[in-house]
Amino acid sequence: MTQETAEHVGLLLRDARGEKGWTQGQLAAELGTSQSAIARMEQGKQNLSLKMIQRLEAIVGRSIVKVGRPQMTHLRVEGGRTLSGSVDVNSSKNAGVALLCASLINRGTTTLRRLARIEEVNRIVEVLTSIGVECTWLNANDLQLRRPAVLDLDSMDVEAARRTRSVIMLLGPLLDESAEYRLPYAGGCDLGTRTVEPHMQALRQFGLSVEAKSGFYSVQAPPADGDNRTFVLSERGDTVTENAIMAAAHRRGTTVIRNASPNYMVQDLCFYLQRLGVVIEGVGTTTLKITGQPSIDVDIEYFPSEDPIEAMSLITAGIVTNSEVTIRRVPIEFMEIELATLEQMGQELEISGEYFARNGRTRLVDVTTKPSALHAPADKIHPMPFPGLNIDNLPFFAVIAANAEGQTMIHDWVYENRAIYLTELNKLGARVQLLDPHRIYVNGPTRWRAAEVGCPPALRPAACILLAMLAARGVSELRNIYVIERGYEDLAERLNTIGAKIEYFQD
Secondary structure (H helix, E strand, C coil): CCHHHHHHHHHHHHHHHHHHCCCHHHHHHHHCCCHHHHHHHHCCCCCCCHHHHHHHHHHHCCCCCCCCCCCCCEEEEEECCCCEEEEECCECHHHHHHHHHHHHHCCCCEEECCCCCCHHHHHHHHHHHHCCCEEEECCCCCEEEECCCCCCHHHCCHHHHCCCHHHHHHCCCCCCCCCEEEEECCCCCCCCCCCCHHHHHHHHCCCCEEEEECCEEEEECCCCCCCCEEEECCCCCHHHHHHHHHHHHCCCCEEEEECCCCCHHHHHHHHHHHHCCCEEECCCCCEEEEECCCCCCCCEEECCCECHHHHHHHHHHHHHCCCEEEEEEEEHHHCHHHHHHHHHCCCCEEECCCEECCCCCCEEEEEEECCCCCECCCCCECCCCCCCCCHHHCCHHHHHHHCCEEEEEEECCCCCCHHHHHHHHHHHCCEEEEEECCEEEEEECCCCECCEEECCCCHHHHHHHHHHHHHCEEEEEEECCHHHHHHCCCHHHHHHCCCCCEEEECC
16 A cells, blocks of 8 residues: 555545544444554554455445455465464354354343454344344444344345355244244355254254245244253254254243254353353253243343364464464363374474363363474374364364375265365365365375465365465465355454465455
8 A cells, every 4th residue: 555545545534433423542442453553544654454444444334445346355375484473262153153143032231242253243243233133343343232122024134144054043042033934045155965954853842833935934933832842953063952052041941952062152152041041951061951031131241262163273374384383262172182183193282271261161271383294194084073073173184184294084074065175275286185075085295386276165175275375385366265254353364463474455
């Protein structure tokens, strides 16, 4: 950005702030920065990245740089750099979207602190706002939610709903909100046929009737009852479990859910609901006993815990660049298998003592990666339900295995398309052999090379390509990164704080 452009942007920013009636301090709070930084921006003395300009435009609600821009944003990566320093893990994306949905159960005010400001969260906030929920960002990452007495379900933002798979999780909290309503089909990552039938099977236990029609689910509420119920989930899915928990939380009677997921986002949801007065026994196990509260009106603030998938992403960045990097605030309970697998492959790690997350329940550690000579594991790497290796952490082992001596089999038995996307690593010099839609061989070590690659339509494989670009000498381009922004908040900027060189650009 030239000095002339910076000064012009500063004038436009000052005008936009004036139209809002905000002080520099108020804009700084919205942006999550300092008042002095806003002053420098308005004086044209602060060089602004494209990402920062986009964030400013979203906050002030007007265009600051008056150019016709295409919608797609890309990343340019100067690879082959050694990383150093430390970086914190952000709060969990998956817990965040569950808590947003669960806020509908509460008639009081819910304030979610340090919420991940990602596109998936933005889409759910848009949906909630469209049905009448008052959603107020208190600053860059604290969101206050208060629902009306009656939700306007007919006004739901269909476009926003169809851009996220999380919208299916509204069925539980909306169980008996209205006698009949429609919910748009869920969107999100293209990972093959991820059926919603397990959700339907769980919610039918409460009497909910759902019929799939053209582009929508037609939903009929169950009659009121105070029955106790016990059922088994046919699939130990995270979102399925969350939907069933949210339905039980505001339904009279006691519900026992067997084969429930005890994963990190499920635990965070349970901790929040317990703070609302819902009695939940068995948190962290596969059997949950929930005594519902049909009327909940509590003013509450809650901190979602840290994200083990982001933790694995940042740890992978240190490993593939052969760097010493400290990843702080790692939720160790949900990373133990991953870290043990890395150590079996020869990765040297330093792990600190444990301390608690801001929710007072989740155990955290700091993990430091050390330059190491890696070798392929003796057995295949595959995911399992918690406490096994997390399904969303599996793709990162493809990038790590590419740095290891020997051949590694990775078995992604959950999704029928995701393993295919990992073959895109070959454009950067990897040797990934697709055996079938679920299995790949990764042959290492890899001499990474720079390349231009389009983001695959799945979050974790897309992040893997970005991390591989950090290791590839030269300049790489990752095209159309919306899928990454669905699940990560400012991942590129945060990697830059530990020595990466990544910039945003648009055509």
